[in-house]
Amino acid sequence: MIKDFTNGIVKVNPIFVLALGLCPTLAISTSIDNAIGMGAAVIFVLLFSNLMISLIRNVISKEVRIPCFIVIIATFVTIVSLSLQAYLPSLYESLGIYVPLIVVNCIILGRAEAFASKNPVSRSVLDALGIGLGFTLSLIIISIIRELLGTGGISVFGYGFTLPFSPATFFIMPAGAFLVMGVLLGLLKRVGVIR
Amino acid sequence: MSEDLNEKDERFIVSASPHIRKDISVEKIMYLVILALMPTTVAGIYFFGYHALFIIILSVLSALITEFLILKVRKKEFRMDGSAIITGLLLALVLPPTVPWWVPVVGAVFAIAIGKQVFGGLGQNIFNPALVGRAFLMACWPVLMTTWIVPFGGADAITAATPLNALKLHHITTPSMQLFLGNVGGCIGETSAIAILIGASILLTLKIIDWRIPLSYIGTVFLLMFFVGQDPIFHVLAGGLMLGAFFMATDYVTGPITRWGRVIFGIGAGVFVVVFRLWGGMPEGVCYSILLMNAFTPLIDRYVKPSPLGWGKRERKIAEGSK
Numbered sequence: 162m163i164k165d166f167t168n169g170i171v172k173v174n175p176i177f178v179l180a181l182g183l184c185p186t187l188a189i190s191t192s193i194d195n196a197i198g199m200g201a202a203v204i205f206v207l208l209f210s211n212l213m214i215s216l217i218r219n220v221i222s223k224e225v226r227i228p229c230f231i232v233i234i235a236t237f238v239t240i241v242s243l244s245l246q247a248y249l250p251s252l253y254e255s256l257g258i259y260v261p262l263i264v265v266n267c268i269i270l271g272r273a274e275a276f277a278s279k280n281p282v283s284r285s286v287l288d289a290l291g292i293g294l295g296f297t298l299s300l301i302i303i304s305i306i307r308e309l310l311g312t313g314g315i316s317v318f319g320y321g322f323t324l325p326f327s328p329a330t331f332f333i334m335p336a337g338a339f340l341v342m343g344v345l346l347g348l349l350k351r352v353g354v355i356r
Numbered sequence: 357m358s359e360d361l362n363e364k365d366e367r368f369i370v371s372a373s374p375h376i377r378k379d380i381s382v383e384k385i386m387y388l389v390i391l392a393l394m395p396t397t398v399a400g401i402y403f404f405g406y407h408a409l410f411i412i413i414l415s416v417l418s419a420l421i422t423e424f425l426i427l428k429v430r431k432k433e434f435r436m437d438g439s440a441i442i443t444g445l446l447l448a449l450v451l452p453p454t455v456p457w458w459v460p461v462v463g464a465v466f467a468i469a470i471g472k473q474v475f476g477g478l479g480q481n482i483f484n485p486a487l488v489g490r491a492f493l494m495a496c497w498p499v500l501m502t503t504w505i506v507p508f509g510g511a512d513a514i515t516a517a518t519p520l521n522a523l524k525l526h527h528i529t530t531p532s533m534q535l536f537l538g539n540v541g542g543c544i545g546e547t548s549a550i551a552i553l554i555g556a557s558i559l560l561t562l563k564i565i566d567w568r569i570p571l572s573y574i575g576t577v578f579l580l581m582f583f584v585g586q587d588p589i590f591h592v593l594a595g596g597l598m599l600g601a602f603f604m605a606t607d608y609v610t611g612p613i614t615r616w617g618r619v620i621f622g623i624g625a626g627v628f629v630v631v632f633r634l635w636g637g638m639p640e641g642v643c644y645s646i647l648l649m650n651a652f653t654p655l656i657d658r659y660v661k662p663s664p665l666g667w668g669k670r671e672r673k674i675a676e677g678s679k
Contacts, residue, residue, distance in 0.1 A: 327497060327500075328496075329462075329496035329497070330495060330496050330497070330498075331492060331495040331496040332496075334495060336495070340470065
């Protein structure tokens with residue numbers, strides 16, 4: 162049981178092992194605030210979609226399962242999107258199009274198809290939490306590097322520090338995302354954290 | 357190997373190809389290129405003073421140390437084949453003479469680590485490492501990378517525009533003689549056309565570099581600039597075109613291997629330079645033109661295949677039909 166939770170963080174880490182959901186990863190990992198916001202939104206959607214799909218897995222017929230998954234996921238994404246707009250407009254603004262795009266995030270659809278539609282509710286919830294946490298942690302690691310090198314400092318919800326060097330703007334540009342992601346992937350494989 | 361096959365031995369030797377052996381090696385070519393870059397290096401130091409020398413030394417040392425460390429991590433043998441020295445030297449030559457000490461260090465580390473070793477080291481890289489370093493620095497610190505000084509200015513020299521900047525922003529054309537000698541603002545190694553030509557003539561005479569690339573590259577820029585009504589001689593002499601055409605576009609690793617492929621490479625890079633200079637946001641585009649054509653190199657090599665010896669139209673047709 163507990164393995165369903167821990168697997169998602171390292172062994173089947175959605176970004177560094179499964180290489181899923183890379184589009185939002187590369188696009189919004191420019192600041193730690195964004196990474197935490199995106200991670201929280203994905204954890205919320207993933208948790209409730211896995212829960213719902215697992216609950217009704219025996220009711221949905223095989224032929225229409227993908228449309229059903231999408232409708233369920235889209236419902237929760239709409240909730241997230243509207244809540245962000247209402248309570249955290251600045252975060253909503255900086256995440257931009259990537260909030261509605263959570264609907265087609267392959268991590269969520271992938272877990273629905275590969276796990277929640279075949280496993281009981283408790284395991285599906287643990288799986289969602291593990292995968293969501295793995296996604297958020299990977300995002301935070303990438304965004305720490307990008308924010309530190311690209312803006313010369315770190316700031317989390319207004320608290321932070323700046324270092325006395327001239328920031329390398331390259332790292333908060335899209336090319337920097339690919340570079341940081343690639344180098345991290347290579348290093349993690351080299352050290353043996355992931356296989 | 358070469359001892360068994362010396363010329364005095366007149367026995368008929370049956371062996372697998374290659375049959376024609378030359379007394380030339382990677383090391384030899386690399387050190388000849390470094391030698392050919394010396395006039396440009398000396399001219400850069402002469403015009404821009406000791407800070408230019410400092411930049412060059414830092415860049416070369418950082419490139420060598422990075423290469424050594426990464427090869428150590430990769431458990432490969434480090435050889436003083438001169439390729440890292442060339443990367444460091446070329447990178448320094450395309451930096452402005454005013455940059456602080458850490459800019460060439462960061463650039464050289466990036467050039468070797470990401471431009472070269474990530475792809476598998478010497479002979480494997482897709483893009484010219486020195487230009488990868490420059491493009492990275494340009495994306496990171498655009499202000500530092502475009503601060504120029506007049507030659508012979510010393511430490512507190514006044515800032516000046518490069519000839520291309522002056523043309524783009526103020527519509528001032530620099531006299532060609534000044535450009536030819538190099539007494540203008542610009543990167544350390546790009547200003548003096550004559551110094552580059554002296555070095556390039558060594559490489560061309562020894563057939564280290566293929567004349568097709570510089571000729572088609574510079575020729576394309578000359579003709580296109582002539583047809584759009586710009587001063588073609590100015591555009592050939594100003595900026596980094598000379599340095600790029602003779603020393604960077606001719607890189608063995610990142611350029612096409614066939615003769616016609618090299619001509620296409622030169623023409624393509626020339627078209628890019630003209631487009632960037634006339635309609636781009638920045639006054640210069642040699643660096644990006646070569647990097648872009650580096651990306652096209654595998655495609656060019658794929659479509660410009662030489663036919664085997666003895667093939668005519670008929671054989672070609674048969675081969676194409678059987679595909």
